[in-house]
Structures are given as C-alpha cells and as structure tokens.
Amino acid sequence: MFTVFSAGDIGAWRMTRCEAARGDGLPAAARLAITPSDRLAPSSQQPPSHQLWQLAGFASNVRYVERAEKTALVNVQAGLGRTEATCAALIPIKKSAAWWDLTQEERRDIFEAQSHHIAGSMTYLPAIARQLYHARDLGQPFDFLTWFEYAPEHADDFEQLVAHLRQTPEWAFVEREVDIRLTRA
Amino acid sequence: MFTVFSAGDIGAWRMTRCEAARGDGLPAAARLAITPSDRLAPSSQQPPSHQLWQLAGFASNVRYVERAEKTALVNVQAGLGRTEATCAALIPIKKSAAWWDLTQEERRDIFEAQSHHIAGSMTYLPAIARQLYHARDLGQPFDFLTWFEYAPEHADDFEQLVAHLRQTPEWAFVEREVDIRLTRA
Numbered sequence: 020m021f022t023v024f025s026a027g028d029i030g031a032w033r034m035t036r037c038e039a040a041r042g043d044g045l046p047a048a049a050r051l052a053i054t055p056s057d058r059l060a061p062s063s064q065q066p067p068s069h070q071l072w073q074l075a076g077f078a079s080n081v082r083y084v085e086r087a088e089k090t091a092l093v094n095v096q097a098g099l100g101r102t103e104a105t106c107a108a109l110i111p112i113k114k115s116a117a118w119w120d121l122t123q124e125e126r127r128d129i130f131e132a133q134s135h136h137i138a139g140s141m142t143y144l145p146a147i148a149r150q151l152y153h154a155r156d157l158g159q160p161f162d163f164l165t166w167f168e169y170a171p172e173h174a175d176d177f178e179q180l181v182a183h184l185r186q187t188p189e190w191a192f193v194e195r196e197v198d199i200r201l202t203r204a
Numbered sequence: 205m206f207t208v209f210s211a212g213d214i215g216a217w218r219m220t221r222c223e224a225a226r227g228d229g230l231p232a233a234a235r236l237a238i239t240p241s242d243r244l245a246p247s248s249q250q251p252p253s254h255q256l257w258q259l260a261g262f263a264s265n266v267r268y269v270e271r272a273e274k275t276a277l278v279n280v281q282a283g284l285g286r287t288e289a290t291c292a293a294l295i296p297i298k299k300s301a302a303w304w305d306l307t308q309e310e311r312r313d314i315f316e317a318q319s320h321h322i323a324g325s326m327t328y329l330p331a332i333a334r335q336l337y338h339a340r341d342l343g344q345p346f347d348f349l350t351w352f353e354y355a356p357e358h359a360d361d362f363e364q365l366v367a368h369l370r371q372t373p374e375w376a377f378v379e380r381e382v383d384i385r386l387t388r389a
Contacts, residue, residue: 020343057343059244077341082267086307122271123308153341156262158205158242 021059021077022152024109024164025052027070032107032201040185042113042195046071051109051201053166059157074111076152076164082123083130088137097145104148104168108177109199111154111161118192119155134187143180146173161195206244206262207337209294209349210237212255217292217386225370227298227380231256236294236386238351244342259296261337261349267308268315273322282330289333289353293362294384296339296346303377304340319372328365331358346380 026034026045030052037047048071059075066073084092097104118126130136140149147169155162169177181198184190211219211230215237222232233256244260251258269277282289303311315321325334332354340347354362366383369375 020341079341080304082308084307085309089307119265122269122274123267123312124270127308156205156264156338156341 021056021075021157022164023054023056024074024166025054025066025070026050026072027052027066029069031204033204034199034201036198036200038198040110040196040198041193045111045197045199048072050204051199074154074161074164075157075159076154077157078150079153083127084137088141091141092137092144095141095144097148099148099150099166099168101148101168101170103170105203106169106171106174106177107201107203108167108181109164109201110167110181111164111195111197111199112193113155113161113195114163114192115194129189129192134184134189136184136187136189139183139187140180143173143176146170146176147180161197206241206260206342207349208239208241209259209351210239210251210255211235211257212237212251214254216389218389219384219386221383221385223383225295225381225383226378230296230382230384233257235389236384259339259346259349260342260344261339262342263335264338268312269322273326276326277322277329280326280329282333284333284335284351284353286333286353286355288355290388291354291356291359291362292386292388293352293366294349294386295352295366296349296380296382296384297378298340298346298380299348299377300379314374314377319369319374321369321372321374324368324372325365328358328361331355331361332365346382 026048028049030050032051032053034048034051037045056075081089131138147167149165149167152164152166154164167177211233213234215235217236217238219233219236222230241260266274316323332352334350334352337349337351339349352362
C-alpha cells in the first residue's frame, strides 16, 4: 500500500541529477529503487547501509479534479511502465503551513482557478505519465512525491511543464522542492 | 503520527458495547487503549496475544469544510480529554467503491448539501468532542475511525447525532460500520 523510493547503489533507475530546487536538497545516489511495502519504517530510523535515503508515500483518491477534468484525464493519460518511457523524474515537495491552513475550496481555487495545474498539465498528456504519492500524513519530510515518466523526445516538454508549475501562484506555497532526474538502467 | 486503537485487556477505556451497525462487527473486549505510534504494523500481522484487534489512522487536514464552517467549528468545538467527558465512542466505517469513485465536489455535495453532515453535527457542539482519523490510505479494514467524547448527561444527544447521520444520503455509501461505546476506566 506504500510506495518506497530508495536512493543508493541498487535499483532500476540510474540517477542523473539530484538538485535542490527550493530549500534543502537530498544527497545524490547512483540508483533509485521503487518498491511496494505494507510496513513503514519509523521516520527516525536510519535507512539500511546501502541506502542514502528513503522516501515513502501512498497513492490515493483524487483531491482536486472535478468530474469533467477527471473524465478528460482518464481519457488521455498514459500509465507508468511504457517501454519507450526511459526518462523519469521524482519531485518531492513540501508546502507551507499557510497552505495547509487553507480549506479545500481555497486550495482548489489556488490550484486550478489561479494556477491551472490540471489544465496546464493536460497539454503534456499522454506524453508525460505521472503518479502522485501523498507523504505528509505519514510524517515524512515531504508532503508529496510526484513521479513522472516520458520518452527522451519529450524531455523538452517535461522542462516546460516543470517551468510552468514553478511560476504559478500555487508554487508560492512550496517551501522545499528537490528535482531528481533518472534514466532506466 | 499514527493513532492506534488496541482492544484487549489493557487501556484507559472500558468497552461497554461493541456492535455491528452494518456489515461485519469486531470482537468485544474488556478495554481499549489509545496510543500514538510512528510505525505501523503490516495489516497482515496478528496483534500481540493480549490484544483482540488493532486499528490505526492518522489525523489530517480538513477535506470538506469551507471557510465559514471552519471558523464556526474552531469557535465552538471542544478538545478531547475534558475531565467531565467520561463517555466515549469509536465508530469505524468503510465506504463503498462508488463513494471513492466520486470526485471531491461530488462527495462534498452529498456530505453537506444533501446530508448536512457539518451543520447537523454542529448543533451538538461543544457537548460532543470528536476527532476523525483517516485509515483507508493505510490499507486498513476501515476508511475512517471517528472518536467521540462526551459527559454522561449528553448521552441522549450523542444517540440523536448518530441516528441523524445514519439516515442521511451519505450513509447510503457506508458498507461497514461498527459502533463501540466506552467509559473512562
């Protein structure tokens, strides 16, 4: 039920970049492994010696999309694991206390009416597949872990998508962000 | 970060009732212990021998209340642990797949516009204090665990509140519900 991202010497993805986009970064590693788990190590516990760090989250029900958006997304989005999608990104972010003090409809207003998070991202589908994992409720150092997969010919599209999101009003609430890029090993 | 409810021979609450309200029930126990935990046992694992069952959840940000409701709730609600609140209830519920297929605004419409979950509950504040714990994202057998505390003279109010919720359109989506009542030991 949890998805665990482990940075170290093993894993199906080779880490090509690991940069702090805002706030503290994370140590770069050679590889990243993604594993399902039904138990969660206490966040105070050190990861095994062959691992530099571990982040965990869970996929959940959608929180912001409305019905027409959900239908459009289901029709156009691609799944993870496509053979041609040999590029990936893991972008952990932590939002501010001010964000979490907002109510659902206030967050939705910033997320979509002001920032066009869904509509803006939709133009990059199905080229860029993504999966959101929730981490805040697990006491993790980040609130969200988003995993993206795309083919090398869509690398420029992915840079545009990331640049679009970073200049939105929503991103004013992001206080920590790490940008991790990977290729299939 | 997790709150664990353990039914067995130990704990600060004496179990006075443990009934299936819908679907399968849970075994009755003598006591219930409530403990914080930063680790989560796999749901496949048996609880320790002195425990009959264990349920875990996490408190989280509000999902449905709007700003005016949030302000009203903050102004009127009482915290847990009041000396006079010697009665308690733990009501674990599981909602149907149909509920989780709905979008946020569709759930909000059923939750409040149709079922008056917030407005209806508000009339019982501050007499009845409550805390919601989310469990679905932890792979638990229930989606939500709600904990209520009240003084004995408000026991009838609590019955009214529970009866009100059970006849709402929202409750048509509840496929399992257990009703556990307790007194402070």
